[in-house]
Amino acid sequence: MAVDMKGKDLISIHDLSREEVDQILDTTHILKMKQKLGEIYHPLKGKTMGMIFQKSSTRTRVSFEVGMWQLGGYALFLSANDLQLNRGETIADTARNLSRYLDGIMIRTFSHQDVVDLAEYSSVPVINGLTDLLHPCQVLSDLFSIREKKQNLEGLKLAYIGDGNNMAHSLMFGGAKTGMHVVICSPSGFEPDPEVTRLSRLDASKTGATITIQDDPVEAVKTADVIYTDVWTSMGQEEEYEKRLQSFKRYQVNNTLLENATEDVLVMHCLPAHRGEEITNEVIDGPRSIVFDQAENRLHVQKAIMALVM
Ligand code: CP
Ligand code: NVA
Secondary structure, eight states: OOOOOTTOOBSOGGGSOHHHHHHHHHHHHHHHHHHHHTOOOOTTTTOEEEEEESSOOSHHHHHHHHHHHHTTOEEEEEEGGGSGGGGTOOHHHHHHHHHHHOSEEEEEOSOHHHHHHHHHHOSSOEEEOOOSSOOHHHHHHHHHHHHHHHSOOTTOEEEEESOOSHHHHHHHHHHHHHTOEEEEEOOTTOOOOHHHHHHHHHHHHHHTOOEEEESOHHHHHTTOSEEEEOOSSOTTOGGGHHHHHHHHGGGOBOHHHHTTSOTTOEEEEOSOOOBTTTBOHHHHTSTTBOHHHHHHHHHHHHHHHHHHHO
């Protein structure tokens, strides 16, 4: 039975029901097949989505823009530098105005609260394209990528090695919602947000997943089905770069670490990678890496999200 998601915001995987997550992943499969078969499919004909970017992007911008076009709609790139938002117009007024022109808004920004506020004052769906707290579209794509390779998610174990950042948080919510065990392995002082940990454990208690936080990479990867990593210094943290290099040096995903993992473990990274820091060339370009499949799936998953909510 399909769940009606029309008009729904996509701000956090925590806000989605298990059925909604499954529906996004199942719709992705159908849209990806259509795309591969060259079938024209225009459910969003005549619809327009605005994309506000307060941070840089390669994958998110291109995959949303191309995805919208492939669905028959139109996407506008709105650089925050050129919006009145940057000159003090409020988020609420921006939302009220943009809702009069657009059928959906995608936003990438710093403060998570800004996205929550934008959604509150917008009458059209708002999609979170990354905040300092969360990156749900990336993780929905990652869940799809893992399911593609391993057939299911339930009972698998994902070991995330690195910063307890937006990626770690969304992976915790994604795993919790779908029954996949998530181990977050971070150095002391860089653990995930306590409230995200609490909420993801609450979600996990309903699906049989576990959310574990520890600090030993070797232990974390031993029985993992998936090893995931992300940059040590996220957008907005550039001033901490040198300090973070020191704190994270034991947390590199390299061939020595992979010797502790199984032969068929998948290696994932949301990209962009800082090669030689959190991951080595030999691993990211090696046989266990699925990073470019992940990147491709952003397109298919976001098409599914847009088609479902707009
Ligand atoms: N993974 C991801 O969101 O990439 P971009 O920053 O290039 O959009
Ligand atoms: N944690 C990274 C993810 C980039 C897609 C950042 O926020 O910069």
